Amino acid sequence: xxxxxxFFRLMVAPVTAVAFMLVAWQIAVMMSGVSAYLLPSPWAIAxxxxxxxxxxIGGAIQTAMAATIGFVVASVIGILGGSMIAAIPFLRRSLYxxxxxxxxxxxxxxxxxLVIWLGFGLPTAIAAAAVVAVxxxxxxxxxxxxxxxxxxxxxxxxxxxxxxxxxRKLDLPASIPAIVTGLRIAAxxxxxxxxxxxxxxxxxxxxxxxxxxxxxxREARTDLVFAAIxxxxxxxxxxxxxxxxxxxxxxxxxxxxxxxxxxxxK
Amino acid sequence: xxKLQSLFLLMIxxxxxxxxxxxxxxxxxxxxxxxxxxNWVPEPEFGGMFAxxxxxxxxxxxxxxxxxxxxxxxxxxxxxxSGQVPFAIVSGEEVLTLRARGGExxxxxATFQRNPMGFMLxxxxxxxxxxxxxxxxxxxxxxxxMPFVAILNEKYGGKNLKMVPYSGAMATFLVTPDYVQQCFxxxxxxxxxxxxxxxxxxSVEDVFNPxxxxxxxxETYLKENRxxxxxxxxxxxxxxxxxxxxxxxxxxxxxxxNPSMTLEAMNIAADLERTLIVPTSGExxxxxxxxxxxxxxxxxLVDTKVIPVSMSIEEAFFTADPSAAQAP
Numbered sequence: 001x002x003x004x005x006x007f008f009r010l011m012v013a014p015v016t017a018v019a020f021m022l023v024a025w026q027i028a029v030m031m032s033g034v035s036a037y038l039l040p041s042p043w044a045i046a047x048x049x050x051x052x053x054x055x056x057i058g059g060a061i062q063t064a065m066a067a068t069i070g071f072v073v074a075s076v077i078g079i080l081g082g083s084m085i086a087a088i089p090f091l092r093r094s095l096y097x098x099x100x101x102x103x104x105x106x107x108x109x110x111x112x113x114l115v116i117w118l119g120f121g122l123p124t125a126i127a128a129a130a131v132v133a134v135x136x137x138x139x140x141x142x143x144x145x146x147x148x149x150x151x152x153x154x155x156x157x158x159x160x161x162x163x164x165x166x167x168r169k170l171d172l173p174a175s176i177p178a179i180v181t182g183l184r185i186a187a188x189x190x191x192x193x194x195x196x197x198x199x200x201x202x203x204x205x206x207x208x209x210x211x212x213x214x215x216x217x218r219e220a221r222t223d224l225v226f227a228a229i230x231x232x233x234x235x236x237x238x239x240x241x242x243x244x245x246x247x248x249x250x251x252x253x254x255x256x257x258x259x260x261x262x263x264x265x266k
Numbered sequence: 267x268x269k270l271q272s273l274f275l276l277m278i279x280x281x282x283x284x285x286x287x288x289x290x291x292x293x294x295x296x297x298x299x300x301x302x303x304x305n306w307v308p309e310p311e312f313g314g315m316f317a318x319x320x321x322x323x324x325x326x327x328x329x330x331x332x333x334x335x336x337x338x339x340x341x342x343x344x345x346x347x348s349g350q351v352p353f354a355i356v357s358g359e360e361v362l363t364l365r366a367r368g369g370e371x372x373x374x375x376a377t378f379q380r381n382p383m384g385f386m387l388x389x390x391x392x393x394x395x396x397x398x399x400x401x402x403x404x405x406x407x408x409x410x411x412m413p414f415v416a417i418l419n420e421k422y423g424g425k426n427l428k429m430v431p432y433s434g435a436m437a438t439f440l441v442t443p444d445y446v447q448q449c450f451x452x453x454x455x456x457x458x459x460x461x462x463x464x465x466x467x468x469s470v471e472d473v474f475n476p477x478x479x480x481x482x483x484x485e486t487y488l489k490e491n492r493x494x495x496x497x498x499x500x501x502x503x504x505x506x507x508x509x510x511x512x513x514x515x516x517x518x519x520x521x522x523x524n525p526s527m528t529l530e531a532m533n534i535a536a537d538l539e540r541t542l543i544v545p546t547s548g549e550x551x552x553x554x555x556x557x558x559x560x561x562x563x564x565x566x567l568v569d570t571k572v573i574p575v576s577m578s579i580e581e582a583f584f585t586a587d588p589s590a591a592q593a594p
């Protein structure tokens with residue numbers, strides 16, 4: 001019962017902020033008389049979402065699939081790659097700057113090349129999502145693992161622990177809060193990457209949200225563009241929420257951030 | 267003290283630069299500045315505008331025209347309907363689609379009287395017609411939301427086709443023998459041939475024939491600047507007559523703005539586009555628009571559910587010479 005009350009208490013502020021923004025937006029559109037093809041009202045967008053729900057939900061499922069698989073690929077590469085780079089100083093010196101530079105390559109320029117390399121369809125959207133999502137995980141993993149308490153590290157050395165044991169029992173657990181932060185950022189980026197990938201990579205069975213957006217732009221259906229954007233935000237928020245739940249599950253018993261927030265809420 | 271002297275000299279130099287930049291003649295200052303937003307990169311499909319610019323036809327009409335490059339993602343119709351630019355190049359269906367959504371866009375001048383859109387296949391592809399293409403399982407690169415897709419789907423099925431977005435680049439076509447892509451029949455096939463890839467083309471003109479490369483403005487601009495609009499259209503029409511008479515004179519300037527297309531390709535494209543631009547009535551009819559054509563397009567868009575209801579077509583296009591609107 002307490003946890004339900006706490007959940008509602010936590011939700012009041014963000015829900016109020018969103019409701020306020022939507023009401024202000026609706027009033028602004030009604031008062032200004034701006035044309036719907038320039039800025040549709042939230043009510044018009046909601047009506048479009050209802051009328052085009054089959055198309056939008058089908059597209060959201062396609063996009064969610066590409067974003068989720070891309071996110072998982074980025075997470076595995078980011079955590080394993082980041083762990084290796086953090087553990088081996090030579091790799092840190094040589095690969096970390098390279099990874100930083102790769103992060104700065106604009107995805108829109110790379111996406112057409114991904115089509116040539118991987119072909120049209122889901123693989124390119126997945127790759128685009130992974131490319132854009134991998135760096136935050138990689139950077140967070142490296143940061144988390146190089147920041148492990150040196151005293152604890154010396155304790156493991158003193159007991160003759162192997163590198164594998166130290167990574168499994170110290171470096172990885174200690175860096176989980178940092179990794180979760182990186183994963184949260186990557187979750188949102190994966191959706192953006194998937195949609196950019198869809199812009200160049202194909203229709204699939206149901207047109208994914210990227211194609212819905214392009215089609216709606218051509219047909220001057222700004223309401224449908226906003227509806228697709230709202231659905232993509234839902235996909236991103238779901239992925240973010242899942243990562244946050246996973247992070248809470250992994251650290252809530254011992255990490256200071258969770259323990260402190262628990263104590264503050266008491 | 268020395269620092270103060272340096273600062274003083276620097277200020278004098280900056281003042282000099284400012285004066286040298288402001289060298290517009292009284293005539294230039296009197297010109298009406300206008301912008302034409304292209305919906306694609308500079309190519310022979312806009313040859314008349316560049317010819318009018320190069321030969322000073324716009325200046326002779328009192329206009330200082332700035333032609334802006336476009337691209338696949340530039341929303342020209344929305345830009346012109348919202349008044350962000352006074353003139354833009356759009357397609358006929360964009361005019362009607364946006365008007366159906368409340369956009370105040372008006373067509374002024376139809377460059378292509380016949381639809382130059384088509385599909386480009388490798389020459390050794392066994393598919394031999396548009397119908398056969400639509401009944402095949404080919405991968406086709408095309409812009410999402412093209413109205414003729416719904417028409418072709420209704421006519422030929424198209425259930426096995428794999429449609430993928432067209433990026434505007436030809437790299438995929440050049441390296442993939444069974445890949446099909448949308449094209450302007452005057453542009454991409456020529457460019458492919460010059461890169462040693464022979465292509466065949468199926469035009470969509472027989473199933474969907476809107477005016478293409480249409481110059482549009484918005485209703486408010488037209489009402490408030492009718493003389494400017496008429497002057498711009500007049501100069502553009504003369505520009506097209508000059509360009510079609512001697513495209514080689516003007517293409518080097520277009521190549522300079524779009525080095526990705528060769529001069530040779532532009533010269534060939536200019537020859538090919540002549541029959542699509544000049545109506546059967548002759549050069550005097552360049553740019554003309556007829557009520558019948560607009561009504562026919564409207565009916566196709568309603569039938570394919572691109573637009574919800576029919577509209578007042580009379581307000582969708584403007585012609586300074588009313589007789590041109592009735593010309594066959």
